[in-house]
Amino acid sequence: MAATRKTNPSQPRHTRDVEHWDLETDVAVVGFGGAGGCAAIEAADAGAEVHIFELASASGGSTALSSAEIYMGGSGGTRVQRATGFEDSTEDMFQFMMACAGPQADEAKIRNYCERSVEHFNWLVGLGVPFKDSFLNERAIMCLTDDGLLYTGNEKAWPFSSIAKPCPRGHNLYVEGDNGGPLFMKIVTENVEQRARIQVHYETRALTLIVDDNDEVVGLVVRENQQELNVRARGGVILCAGGFVMNREMVARHAPKLTLGTEPIGNPGDTGSGIQMGLSVGGAAINMHEGFITLPFYPPASLTYGIAINDKGQRFINEDVYHGRFGDFVLRQPSERIYLILNVEHYADYETASYLGAPVAGTGETVAELEEELALREGSLAYTLATYNEDCAAGNDSQFHKAPAWLQPLEPPLVALDLTPGRGAFVPHFTLGGLDTLPTGEVVNEQRDVVPGLYAAGRTACGVVRRAEGYASGMSVGDATFSGRLAGLQAAKRLQTLF
Amino acid sequence: MAATRKTNPSQPRHTRDVEHWDLETDVAVVGFGGAGGCAAIEAADAGAEVHIFELASASGGSTALSSAEIYMGGSGGTRVQRATGFEDSTEDMFQFMMACAGPQADEAKIRNYCERSVEHFNWLVGLGVPFKDSFLNERAIMCLTDDGLLYTGNEKAWPFSSIAKPCPRGHNLYVEGDNGGPLFMKIVTENVEQRARIQVHYETRALTLIVDDNDEVVGLVVRENQQELNVRARGGVILCAGGFVMNREMVARHAPKLTLGTEPIGNPGDTGSGIQMGLSVGGAAINMHEGFITLPFYPPASLTYGIAINDKGQRFINEDVYHGRFGDFVLRQPSERIYLILNVEHYADYETASYLGAPVAGTGETVAELEEELALREGSLAYTLATYNEDCAAGNDSQFHKAPAWLQPLEPPLVALDLTPGRGAFVPHFTLGGLDTLPTGEVVNEQRDVVPGLYAAGRTACGVVRRAEGYASGMSVGDATFSGRLAGLQAAKRLQTLF
Numbered sequence: 001m002a003a004t005r006k007t008n009p010s011q012p013r014h015t016r017d018v019e020h021w022d023l024e025t026d027v028a029v030v031g032f033g034g035a036g037g038c039a040a041i042e043a044a045d046a047g048a049e050v051h052i053f054e055l056a057s058a059s060g061g062s063t064a065l066s067s068a069e070i071y072m073g074g075s076g077g078t079r080v081q082r083a084t085g086f087e088d089s090t091e092d093m094f095q096f097m098m099a100c101a102g103p104q105a106d107e108a109k110i111r112n113y114c115e116r117s118v119e120h121f122n123w124l125v126g127l128g129v130p131f132k133d134s135f136l137n138e139r140a141i142m143c144l145t146d147d148g149l150l151y152t153g154n155e156k157a158w159p160f161s162s163i164a165k166p167c168p169r170g171h172n173l174y175v176e177g178d179n180g181g182p183l184f185m186k187i188v189t190e191n192v193e194q195r196a197r198i199q200v201h202y203e204t205r206a207l208t209l210i211v212d213d214n215d216e217v218v219g220l221v222v223r224e225n226q227q228e229l230n231v232r233a234r235g236g237v238i239l240c241a242g243g244f245v246m247n248r249e250m251v252a253r254h255a256p257k258l259t260l261g262t263e264p265i266g267n268p269g270d271t272g273s274g275i276q277m278g279l280s281v282g283g284a285a286i287n288m289h290e291g292f293i294t295l296p297f298y299p300p301a302s303l304t305y306g307i308a309i310n311d312k313g314q315r316f317i318n319e320d321v322y323h324g325r326f327g328d329f330v331l332r333q334p335s336e337r338i339y340l341i342l343n344v345e346h347y348a349d350y351e352t353a354s355y356l357g358a359p360v361a362g363t364g365e366t367v368a369e370l371e372e373e374l375a376l377r378e379g380s381l382a383y384t385l386a387t388y389n390e391d392c393a394a395g396n397d398s399q400f401h402k403a404p405a406w407l408q409p410l411e412p413p414l415v416a417l418d419l420t421p422g423r424g425a426f427v428p429h430f431t432l433g434g435l436d437t438l439p440t441g442e443v444v445n446e447q448r449d450v451v452p453g454l455y456a457a458g459r460t461a462c463g464v465v466r467r468a469e470g471y472a473s474g475m476s477v478g479d480a481t482f483s484g485r486l487a488g489l490q491a492a493k494r495l496q497t498l499f
Numbered sequence: 500m501a502a503t504r505k506t507n508p509s510q511p512r513h514t515r516d517v518e519h520w521d522l523e524t525d526v527a528v529v530g531f532g533g534a535g536g537c538a539a540i541e542a543a544d545a546g547a548e549v550h551i552f553e554l555a556s557a558s559g560g561s562t563a564l565s566s567a568e569i570y571m572g573g574s575g576g577t578r579v580q581r582a583t584g585f586e587d588s589t590e591d592m593f594q595f596m597m598a599c600a601g602p603q604a605d606e607a608k609i610r611n612y613c614e615r616s617v618e619h620f621n622w623l624v625g626l627g628v629p630f631k632d633s634f635l636n637e638r639a640i641m642c643l644t645d646d647g648l649l650y651t652g653n654e655k656a657w658p659f660s661s662i663a664k665p666c667p668r669g670h671n672l673y674v675e676g677d678n679g680g681p682l683f684m685k686i687v688t689e690n691v692e693q694r695a696r697i698q699v700h701y702e703t704r705a706l707t708l709i710v711d712d713n714d715e716v717v718g719l720v721v722r723e724n725q726q727e728l729n730v731r732a733r734g735g736v737i738l739c740a741g742g743f744v745m746n747r748e749m750v751a752r753h754a755p756k757l758t759l760g761t762e763p764i765g766n767p768g769d770t771g772s773g774i775q776m777g778l779s780v781g782g783a784a785i786n787m788h789e790g791f792i793t794l795p796f797y798p799p800a801s802l803t804y805g806i807a808i809n810d811k812g813q814r815f816i817n818e819d820v821y822h823g824r825f826g827d828f829v830l831r832q833p834s835e836r837i838y839l840i841l842n843v844e845h846y847a848d849y850e851t852a853s854y855l856g857a858p859v860a861g862t863g864e865t866v867a868e869l870e871e872e873l874a875l876r877e878g879s880l881a882y883t884l885a886t887y888n889e890d891c892a893a894g895n896d897s898q899f900h901k902a903p904a905w906l907q908p909l910e911p912p913l914v915a916l917d918l919t920p921g922r923g924a925f926v927p928h929f930t931l932g933g934l935d936t937l938p939t940g941e942v943v944n945e946q947r948d949v950v951p952g953l954y955a956a957g958r959t960a961c962g963v964v965r966r967a968e969g970y971a972s973g974m975s976v977g978d979a980t981f982s983g984r985l986a987g988l989q990a991a992k993r994l995q996t997l998f
Contacts, residue, residue, distance in 0.1 A: 009945075009946075010944040011781070016712070102755070103756065103758055252602070254785060256601070256603050257602065260602075272945070279778070279781065279783065279944075280944070282778065284752075286753060288788070289788035312813075312898045312899075314813050315811075316833060317833060334815060377898055379886070380898075387879070399811045399879075400811075445510075445778075445779070446749070446771070446774075447508075447509045449510075
């Protein structure tokens with residue numbers, strides 16, 4: 001029966017079916033994005049011979065498509081934080097990131113990430129990644145200037161602001177425009193190419209893992225130049241093959257709430273094959289239902305002066321949160337429609353600069369007129385606005401805790417944008433589930449025993465980032481590069497113990 | 500390295516490590532609850548020799564602990580439905596169950612369940628399961644009378660009432676009190692014992708699966724009388740070992756929202772070992788984040804006249820829903836506190852008969868007094884009550900669609916119960932994730948290819964029930980018994996094709 005099966009990531013190959021090894025190496029890395037590149041560099045610098053297998057014709061992965069903001073801080077601050085006047089404590093960073101992950105938090109991983117974050121910054125700088133010692137004081141989704149630091153998450157928004165002292169930790173590369181990702185991967189790729197111990201195989205697809213009679217991962221099967229090659233990896237295989245957002249069947253099965261989103265974010269290789277390979281040898285996947293899903297309603301920052309309401313006319317969030325948290329709360333509302341209510345002058349900002357694409361749902365010279373246009377119960381929006389405006393006058397958002405700086409009364413004429421997912425607004429999303437790993441990058445099974453010889457990093461693993469409601473820009477590339485390094489080191493270390 | 504590993508469900512044994520078979524059978528069933536019992540009966544009736552391995556000293560599983568309501572209908576109605584005047588269409592049942600499962604729905608499974616539901620009723624009656632042809636017209640969590648039929652879900656509540664014609668489908672065994680589960684398992688056990696082809700091994704733990712060189716499941720390792728036995732199962736192994744609610748580490752990793760619940764519901768065997776065995780051979784687990792979690796606020800039914808509010812004084816649900824949907828919506832509220840606001844006379848009912856155990860959070864001779872006691876913003880509850888009472892007078896809950904029968908104005912003196920999970924109320928929960936299977940019970944991997952020789956049913960599989968917000972009592976035992984039957988049949992059928 002085995003003969004009839006195709007080679008697929010859910011079906012590992014056994015050494016007894018391997019007639020000969022076509023290639024032997026110390027460490028095999030699947031995928032050459034941010035995680036895979038950093039894994040290869042660290043493994044090579046620890047003395048290992050490394051082969052990277054990349055599906056595409058070039059390095060990059062999702063990291064190259066991103067802004068490559070990198071979430072770093074703690075230990076008194078990175079060079080950029082300190083130079084711009086921010087002292088950042090490891091404990092504040094830890095408490096903040098624990099709150100971000102909520103009940104899904106992996107405390108050991110978050111602790112390790114925070115304690116070693118400044119070291120990670122220095123390592124990146126050592127690779128040649130440039131950061132300018134300047135702070136951008138804007139409410140932005142990405143940094144279009146070349147500034148080195150900005151707030152990229154919920155740090156200043158309630159309840160996070162009451163849990164840990166806010167500090168900006170989004171580090172942006174020293175480059176104008178949204179060009180951090182390509183520059184970052186250019187630098188990582190140059191570093192890889194400089195290392196004689198690393199060999200890169202482009203246009204090479206990892207098909208499946210190879211396990212021996214002890215159920216240890218000892219290599220993988222790849223397809224290169226139309227040929228299947230059996231690759232022996234003495235120290236192990238590191239899966240850095242991205243997430244599964246482009247595999248719509250997997251998304252529907254595992255993260256159905258993401259199907260409400262309109263735009264999957266990722267690269268075409270995010271098919272979940274890395275996760276499938278890990279599962280095929282007993283690795284556990286966790287947090288598979290979670291994803292980042294957002295309504296990127298700023299910039300313009302002035303939309304933060306508006307209020308979001310559901311179809312009962314009720315507010316449900318402090319609108320000064322990070323856009324991912326906003327998106328998550330929108331999806332959790334038991335409501336068929338969601339609106340953003342704006343003063344006319346802020347609507348003018350929206351018209352000139354926004355990624356959101358939300359259609360206008362209604363306008364009103366009076367509140368009653370807007371209620372009618374939005375088919376809200378008479379008086380419901382009026383009550384919400386009266387309460388809100390009273391709180392604005394007092395400088396205290398008594399129920400939702402939007403920061404005083406964003407409190408301005410909303411008076412007619414008013415405009416309502418339709419934020420309901422599926423009605424026109426841009427609702428991008430990606431997955432946050434993956435293989436369960438130790439902080440070392442070792443993949444574990446459902447009993448949390450290590451699967452010998454298997455590592456995962458970046459989005460193939462489930463890292464420090466676990467929920468849209470606690471996401472911050474820079475956490476993905478931060479986690480990918482840091483977890484890649486640790487996995488690379490661990491695979492090289494294992495090699496030394498084995499041989 | 501293999502020698503140092505313990506025998507555990509995450510680590511399958513290979514036939515090459517099996518020196519001899521201690522026992523050979525056609526079909527091995529792990530677990531003797533509702534699913535396992537029905538699987539064994541059907542496999543035996545199809546001609547297979549069956550061994551059941553049950554951890555406990557007696558049959559029962561979680562089915563015996565339950566009320567054993569069974570969710571059945573469609574095809575014009577079961578005998579009980581028809582005798583009590585309810586005509587039930589398969590399409591209504593299908594549309595209702597699809598809405599219950601929402602984006603997680605497995606359409607093929609639900610279709611099959613609905614189309615064959617009356618046949619399943621007749622099969623159970625054939626086993627000797629008694630149902631009285633009577634209808635209990637009460638809003639109840641369980642049936643304490645011996646009546647045969649009652650509403651057990653959201654059928655009559657918005658939005659379900661607008662999606663499919665409501666029909667009661669909760670079938671209750673002909674027995675007084677909450678004694679359906681023990682009676683049901685007594686009947687199933689007698690049926691098993693009557694069949695010479697079935698042998699039951701009590702106090703026998705399934706340790707791990709056995710796979711051959713083609714990665715087919717060909718048996719399992721059990722521990723019986725302190726000895727490890729290698730059991731060959733020619734047709735396959737059917738995992739009916741329950742869910743993972745008693746494995747608190749797995750719950751924390753996979754279904755963290757359930758950790759907000761106070762009482763795990765299940766039996767001590769619900770450790771996830773069946774799911775782990777399936778994962779160990781490449782089976783995929785889905786819906787692992789979901790569970791049933793509830794605030795059982797009725798009976799007394801009169802509490803349905805109250806309204807639930809969050810700490811902003813906002814209503815958020817039609818309170819005439821099934822208690823599981825209510826619990827789910829409570830957890831989704833971005834609110835630190837949840838209250839149920841009652842008239843004093845309904846509070847009196849609560850004092851005399853309730854499972855809920857929610858403490859009184861406040862009382863008020865006036866609304867303003869209650870707002871103060873609950874630390875609500877001044878006027879917030881007053882607005883909500885004014886709106887609600889206006890809607891009651893009009894007989895139309897304009898925003899939340901509670902059915903007119905439950906609309907009574909709420910006037911002071913008022914009482915508020917604290918429904919916040921963790922503050923005293925009883926918040927039971929169980930898991931709804933498990934191995935992904937075809938409607939036949941065959942376990943599939945992440946590519947949805949069948950894992951040959953492996954079946955799962957009941958809570959070890961992910962069946963037709965997927966969400967607390969769409970749960971109905973009777974769906975678990977209905978799914979367990981039906982899916983058990985199908986898996987038993989399929990394993991017996993496979994045997995015929997192999998030998």
